Amino acid sequence: MKKIEEASTDFTYCVSVTGVTGARSQFSSNGTLEHFLRRVRENTSKPFVVGFGISTSEHVKNIWMYADGAVVGSALIDALSGASTQDEALTQSGVFFRSLRP
Numbered sequence: 001m002k003k004i005e006e007a008s009t010d011f012t013y014c015v016s017v018t019g020v021t022g023a024r025s026q027f028s029s030n031g032t033l034e035h036f037l038r039r040v041r042e043n044t045s046k047p048f049v050v051g052f053g054i055s056t057s058e059h060v061k062n063i064w065m066y067a068d069g070a071v072v073g074s075a076l077i078d079a080l081s082g083a084s085t086q087d088e089a090l091t092q093s094g095v096f097f098r099s100l101r102p
Contacts, residue, residue, distance in 0.1 A: 001043045012048040014040055014067065037066035061102035072100065 005012055016033055040048055050063045051071030055078075063070040079096035083089035 001040060005044045005046055008046060011046055011068070012040070012044060013071070014048050014050045016050050016052045016054065016063070034066060037063075041066060057100050057102050060100045064102065070100075 014037065037050065047068035049069035049071055050067045051073060053074075054060060054063060054070045054072050055075035060070045060072075076093065076096060080089050080092055083092050
């Protein structure tokens with residue numbers, strides 16, 4: 001963790017799961033992610049964000065208990081998939097981001 005933090009610039013990106021990226025309905029319930037994020041907080045001084053699989057307001061709420069931000073890449077792509085114009089995409093992205101507020 002220390003080496004990764006030394007190599008990072010403004011923040012560190014943490015991966016929430018092992019495996020492939022993509023939206024998930026839930027994370028592991030055995031506390032592994034929370035334990036990992038606590039270790040990151042204890043061993044780094046820069047802000048850190050968490051990504052991979054985050055797609056709901058509940059995910060964001062849980063991530064924000066431990067991290068400085070949540071990344072919702074695949075979920076945003078899914079939310080924009082039906083947009084046929086830039087204006088539609090902008091509107092859909094606003095709706096999506098508002099839905100993530102805890």
